[in-house]
Amino acid sequence: MALLNRMDWYDIARTTNWTPKYVKESELYPDEMCGSMGIPMEKWEVYDEPYKQTYPEYVKVQREKDAGAYSVKAALERSRIFENADPGWLSVMKAHYGAIARGEYGAASAEARMMRFSKAPGMRNMATLGCMDEIRHSQMQLYFPHEYVSKDRQFDWAHKAYDTNEWAMIASRHFFDDMMLTRDAISVSIMLTFAFETGFTNMQFLGLAADAAEAGDFTFSSLISSIQTDESRHAQIGGPVLQILIDNGKKAEAQRQIDISFWRAWKLFSVLTGPIMDYYTPLEHRKQSFKEFMEEWIVAQFERSINDLGLDKPWYWDQFLHDLNIQHHGMHLGVWFWRPTVWWNPAAGVTPAERDWLEQKYPGWNDTWGQCWDVIIDNLVEGNLAKTYPETLPVVCNMCNLPINFTPGKGWAVKDYPLEYKGRLYHFGSEPDRWCFEQEPERYAGHLSLVDRFLAGQIQPPNLAGALAYMGLAPGEIGDDAHGYSWIEIYKQMRMKKAS
Amino acid sequence: MAQFPLTSNFEGDFVLQLLPVDTENSMDEVTELAAYHSVGRRVKARPGHILRVRKQGSTEPLPRTMKVAEAGFKPTECIEIIWEPASQQGTSA
Ligand SMILES: [Fe+2]
Ligand SMILES: [Fe+2]
Numbered sequence: 001m002a003l004l005n006r007m008d009w010y011d012i013a014r015t016t017n018w019t020p021k022y023v024k025e026s027e028l029y030p031d032e033m034c035g036s037m038g039i040p041m042e043k044w045e046v047y048d049e050p051y052k053q054t055y056p057e058y059v060k061v062q063r064e065k066d067a068g069a070y071s072v073k074a075a076l077e078r079s080r081i082f083e084n085a086d087p088g089w090l091s092v093m094k095a096h097y098g099a100i101a102r103g104e105y106g107a108a109s110a111e112a113r114m115m116r117f118s119k120a121p122g123m124r125n126m127a128t129l130g131c132m133d134e135i136r137h138s139q140m141q142l143y144f145p146h147e148y149v150s151k152d153r154q155f156d157w158a159h160k161a162y163d164t165n166e167w168a169m170i171a172s173r174h175f176f177d178d179m180m181l182t183r184d185a186i187s188v189s190i191m192l193t194f195a196f197e198t199g200f201t202n203m204q205f206l207g208l209a210a211d212a213a214e215a216g217d218f219t220f221s222s223l224i225s226s227i228q229t230d231e232s233r234h235a236q237i238g239g240p241v242l243q244i245l246i247d248n249g250k251k252a253e254a255q256r257q258i259d260i261s262f263w264r265a266w267k268l269f270s271v272l273t274g275p276i277m278d279y280y281t282p283l284e285h286r287k288q289s290f291k292e293f294m295e296e297w298i299v300a301q302f303e304r305s306i307n308d309l310g311l312d313k314p315w316y317w318d319q320f321l322h323d324l325n326i327q328h329h330g331m332h333l334g335v336w337f338w339r340p341t342v343w344w345n346p347a348a349g350v351t352p353a354e355r356d357w358l359e360q361k362y363p364g365w366n367d368t369w370g371q372c373w374d375v376i377i378d379n380l381v382e383g384n385l386a387k388t389y390p391e392t393l394p395v396v397c398n399m400c401n402l403p404i405n406f407t408p409g410k411g412w413a414v415k416d417y418p419l420e421y422k423g424r425l426y427h428f429g430s431e432p433d434r435w436c437f438e439q440e441p442e443r444y445a446g447h448l449s450l451v452d453r454f455l456a457g458q459i460q461p462p463n464l465a466g467a468l469a470y471m472g473l474a475p476g477e478i479g480d481d482a483h484g485y486s487w488i489e490i491y492k493q494m495r496m497k498k499a500s
Numbered sequence: 501m502a503q504f505p506l507t508s509n510f511e512g513d514f515v516l517q518l519l520p521v522d523t524e525n526s527m528d529e530v531t532e533l534a535a536y537h538s539v540g541r542r543v544k545a546r547p548g549h550i551l552r553v554r555k556q557g558s559t560e561p562l563p564r565t566m567k568v569a570e571a572g573f574k575p576t577e578c579i580e581i582i583w584e585p586a587s588q589q590g591t592s593a
Contacts, residue, residue: 330514337542372514372542379540392537395507395516395576408514408542416507416516416556416578425574427507427516451518455505455576 006054013054014121017045033117035184039248047120047240051233058129062136065226072222073144081217082148087482088280088347089215090152095344096208097145097158099168099272103176104138110180110188114237117185120244123237130193130234137227144223153476157343164472167341167450168271171401174447175264182443186241187257194238195261198305201231203297204273211277214285242309251311259314260439262302263432266320267327267400274328275335278358279349280482289361291324299324316432323430325362329369330405337376338390338403339479340464341471347482350377351490364411371409380488381495393467396449397429399436404429421445504568506530507578509556510538516578523569527553527562534581549583556580 020028025041036044053061082090111134114127141158148155161169179191205228212221245254277290288296299321306313314320336346350358350373358365379387394403395416404427407413417428421441428434437444453459459470468478501524508519517537521530531551539545552561556578562571573579 333542334515369514371512371544375540375542375544387541390517390537390541392520393518395518395578403515405515408512412512414509414514414516416509418556418578420574425576427576427578451576454518 006052006057010052010054014125015045016121016124017041017119029117029119031184033113033184034119035186036119037186037245037248037250037253039119039244039250041119043244043248044119044123045121047122047244049122049126049240050236051126052122053129053233055129058132062132062230065229066136066140069140069223069226073219076219077147079219081219082151085215085217086282086347087345088282088349089217091344091347091482092208092211092276092280093145093148093217093220094154094157095272095276095342096204097141097155098161098343099172100204101138101141101145101158102162103172104134104141106176106180107192108132108134108138110134110183110192111234114185114188118189120241123189123241126234126237130230130237133230133234137230140223140227144219153474154343154345154479157477160472161343165450165453166343166471166473167396167401168335170450171271171396172268174401175268178264178443179261186245189238189241190254190257191261192238193235194242194305195258196265197231197235198238199262199298199302200265200269201235202228202301203269203293205231206297207273207277207293210287211281211285214287215282239305239309242311246310255311256439258306258311259316259432260436262314263316263320263436264400266323267397267402267429267433270323270327271331271335271402275332275346275349278328278361279332279354280347283354283357286357290328291361294324314432316435319430319432326407327405329362329365330408331402333369333372334394334403334405336481337388338394339481340389340468341473342479343473343477345479345482348373348487351487352494368407368409368411377488377491380485381491391464393451393454395427395451397433398426398447398449398452399428399433399444401449402429504573505576506568506573507576508534508537508581509578510534510543510581511583512543513538514542518576519579521568523567525568526564527566527568527571528564530568530579531581534579538581546583548586550586552582552584554580554582 029036108131111127111131115124115131118124118127145155145158162173179196180188183191205224209221209225209228212218212224242254245251274290277286277293303313332346335342336348339346355366355370376388379385396402397404404416405414417431417434419426419428419434419437422445424445426437428437448456454462454467459466501522504521504523506519506521508517510517519534519537521533525533530553535551552564554561561582561584
């Protein structure tokens with residue numbers, strides 16, 4: 001039997017905005033779920049998805065992708081990546097799986113909301129496939145680390161992390177809950193697919209795929225390349241939505257949602273991806289600095305898609321470009337210093353050769369973050385390990401829930417951005433973080449940061465042991481220096497040479 | 501006598517830290533408590549300097565003997581801990 005070509009039937013098959021007989025349109029599409037901003041049904045019907053795929057095509061392609069990734073895994077099962085890879089690379093995998101795998105299930109729910117509640121038929125079709133994508137992503141990113149769980153309990157956090165109050169997980173969950181789980185279908189398409197997926201997941205997945213291949217981990221590389229092909233399809237859901245909003249006089253609201261989501265995504269990436277690229281990845285495998293990668297893959301591409309749509313760059317754009325030089329260095333230093341509180345082993349990444357690289361990529365590094373690391377290195381050389389641990393909590397931002405940090409040392413520019421709202425004093429790590437809060441204070445006001453919880457007496461006993469228990473970090477899971485401090489040897493030798 | 505939480509922004513350090521103090525502590529005592537979490541951990545000691553407390557946004561340090569209870573801080577308010585050359589000692593206390 002001859003089959004019709006896709007384009008001979010696609011348009012009619014997805015013309016599914018039927019007129020409801022038994023319920024009102026407002027009952028079928030409640031506004032709090034749709035977020036249609038008063039734009040009538042027929043205006044949504046012009047939605048033209050840039051990527052048209054039918055269900056049979058989808059199943060065929062996805063089956064092949066799955067078969068590909070799983071067979072690479074099976075073929076390389078004996079390649080002993082766990083035993084042979086640099087410990088910094090294992091930390092990359094642990095951080096990635098814990099922060100991402102279960103969030104993918106959350107993304108499936110967000111896609112499902114667009115699938116059910118968008119008034120644009122083509123968007124519903126794309127989101128149907130997107131929802132299945134996200135289920136696949138979660139399943140794969142839970143299955144792949146599973147083989148390591150018996151060797152290293154930190155890999156158990158691929159599944160466990162989302163159910164804990166570990167601080168980085170609170171930050172990650174606060175962001176994803178905000179973008180994906182508590183917004184209407186139209187907001188999700190802007191904040192998740194346009195701002196986050198076109199903006200950032202490309203970077204996490206393309207960048208990591210390249211790093212994985214460099215590190216010799218072809219299983220991980222093929223896994224996340226496979227995922228990325230889905231992302232680059234369903235990330236296109238938001239573009240035509242923005243076009244409809246702009247055409248119907250809703251540009252300001254669209255812009256506001258982009259500005260919120262982009263900033264929040266940036267902060268999360270500054271802690272998740274920045275340290276991975278500039279500190280954990282072994283020096284010889286680094287292709288680009290985090291900043292260079294951001295500039296090429298995020299700044300350039302995002303500016304282009306914003307321009308193409310006739311939108312503006314976020315109001316904080318200059319600050320964002322400036323912060324690309326800064327923010328992730330402090331996030332890394334914080335993660336390393338508070339290392340018992342994460343489920344991976346951060347690699348310090350500050351040997352003399354690595355510092356030269358950092359100085360070259362980020363002129364002034366030695367006079368700023370390097371000054372803090374000098375003190376840490378002195379303590380390690382002298383065997384004063386206790387002084388390389390914290391004895392209090394960092395104050396975290398009430399928006400991104402990450403430590404409030406900025407340039408130290410000779411360029412000291414650390415600052416709090418406080419806000420009093422209904423009698424409570426909130427702290428923010430930047431002007432845009434505070435601005436996000438001010439857009440919808442009631443959405444965020446009730447949330448307690450880790451520090452707020454500590455002060456409210458929710459963490460008992462109120463010390464490191466109590467905090468680790470509160471965060472769900474069991475012995476064998478708490479983080480320590482990825483290389484067991486072996487990198488300090490070179491500094492010891494330098495001292496001895498100097499002394500002799 | 502009551503526990504009072506402040507936020508320490510220590511000159512030369514990279515991160516804000518929770519700083520539990522007592523309402524009876526003097527500003528000099530507050531700087532000592534703050535230094536415990538920064539100096540020798542990520543900030544080098546500066547010989548010939550003392551430490552002063554100032555409110556964020558202010559250029560004038562608070563008097564060294566002033567008590568936390570008298571300073572009008574809000575709970576968790578961010579204070580800056582600043583190095584001051586010892587030769588200046590007394591000029592603004
Ligand atoms: Fe995904
Ligand atoms: Fe996605």
